[in-house]
Amino acid sequence: MEMDMIEIVGFTAGGFIIGIIVMVLVTKIAAPRLMIHEEKSPYDFDTTVDTIRRK
Numbered sequence: 001m002e003m004d005m006i007e008i009v010g011f012t013a014g015g016f017i018i019g020i021i022v023m024v025l026v027t028k029i030a031a032p033r034l035m036i037h038e039e040k041s042p043y044d045f046d047t048t049v050d051t052i053r054r055k
Contacts, residue, residue: 041048 043051
């Protein structure tokens with residue numbers, strides 16, 4: 001049973017599209033945990049720096 005060129009191109013394109021979808025899903029799930037989370041300090045700049053230095 002020999003595959004003709006259209007089947008080979010179809011499987012290749014299908015695999016490529018499935019790979020892109022899987023990559024997007026994995027990135028969407030993993031990326032938020034890999035980001036730096038920022039929080040606004042309730043203090044002014046100098047107080048925040050002093051607090052960080054003391055800790």
